[in-house]
Amino acid sequence: MSSRSRRHPPGDSARDGRPPSDEVSAIFDDMLRHARELLAVRSPLDAELIVSEILGSWWGHRIGEGEVEEVIGEALVDHAGRAGTPAALALLTGISYLGTTRQQAKAERAALALMDRGVARPGWADRVGAVAHEECYVSRDVYGDQDSIICTYTYGGEERHALVVLVDRNKAAPAGDGDAPACGMVRDAWVSSQVGKLLDHCRREGRTNPLMRFEQLDPRDTRAVLQRALAFTNETVDPPVNDNFGSYHAFLRARVRALPPGGRTPLPEPYGRDRRAKIAVSFLASDEAEELSDRSAALRCVDRIIDYGCAHDFGRPLRVSPIKCEMFLLDWLPRKVLLSPTEQEAVPHVLAAWVRWAGRQTGLPEEGVRATLDAIWDATTKFAEAYRDPSAFGLERELVDRLLPDGELEALPRRAFALPFLSGKHRLSGRHGSIDLSTLDPADPDDRRVMLEFEHPGATAEHLDAHERLTERLWNGDPPQLWETAQALLDVGYERHEILHKLIDVLDRCGADSAELVKSLRVLRHEAPPE
Incomplete structure (x- = not known):
């Protein structure tokens, strides 16, 4: 679908099978009109690229907590099944290969129902998705900044074509939950039918340009690398991809699945x-x-x-x-x-x-x-x-050093929020009993406790314990969503002490359940502003 036809993604009223709204139906009708192009092409490759373009019209959007690709894609399948036209059957045929697993299953069932009713199939229907991989290569710079991965395919020995995928290796996802980190981010993809010229150009550049290398890859390892890099792109909010990347996303996903499984991604070396x-x-x-x-x-x-x-x-x-x-x-x-x-x-x-x-x-x-x-x-x-040195903004260097003994500059605002003793009225000075407040080290848990006692005179031990647990988490940024939520609440007008107690309530309610904590913080971030 051309960029001028792209719209904001429709809502999810059709996810449970109910007919979509008139506005959503109009958008789907527009997609079905675009799908008429599928009736005019003979090549399965051309058909797959058109379907991928249609599916990519909403790629990268979000609907609340739902994935638009699932919500809208499945609703489009339902709409095409109800339309019952040859263009709708052609679109369903393409989605049965290019869609997500759920979309594929729904599209195949809907397509079979239309075929049973005698709707005409496009001529390329038997060949769509019937691709065989050939070889994989990489053209990479000597710096290791980015790889252009080239995978070649044919339809039964005919219509040879190459998928080129640009992987930015300066974008590496951190490991999580025991998984290996992504070794790059997919930022662009395109297709070429001039396979011989493309490979000859890359080989020649690898021989003549001292800053470029051209090598052959194991297709199994290529699949593993591209799956992780594509997953990183999908998981990133507003990834820095090419403007046309959404149009190729479904095609890329399907071609990666066509490579043989069993490969491995490279693991980073351990550096203790x-x-x-x-x-x-x-x-x-x-x-x-x-x-x-x-x-x-x-x-x-x-x-x-x-x-x-x-x-x-x-x-x-x-x-x-x-x-x-x-x-x-x-x-x-x-x-x-x-x-x-x-x-x-x-x-x-x-x-x-x-x-x-x-x-x-x-x-x-x-x-x-x-x-x-x-x-x-x-x-x-x-x-x-x-x-920008924080001292340039009027913050005394000695105080900044106390809040950042580890040098983690981005921790300064959240630690200052948790222990707001940098400005005049909060400045730690004088004595608290026998303690000289100006000598307290906010990085020391015992000294932090004294600071909290100073801020909450007459508070019970239980109340101070709750503030101490929150302060420790804010100090360490554990989890990051805690400070993100505090900022969101500040933005809508809540006072600092109100925010602290809202966060304490969430921590007490969730206990050691980190997943529930992140979920509850997400809900709290969207709380209405105070009256």
């Missing part, structure tokens, strides 16, 4: 504390680091570089590239890390030395090292503008 320390020591002892004057600041900076590569680059601390270095300097550091003034000045120089050293360790071509260094120097001025 000792191994990270050895890497840092090796770097600081190298010729590349010899000119770094402040060794203490250099050590702290290189620790951040290594941590970023391990935690946010799929366990690849030695990988360097222009894009990765720009993301580190202009995105991650300004949002995540509290740097001292000497570290702010040193970090571009340490990063440049690291690029030269790590490039030598990994065999990065000299052209790649030079391009990465150029990117660092281009970003250095922008880094000075992007990095």
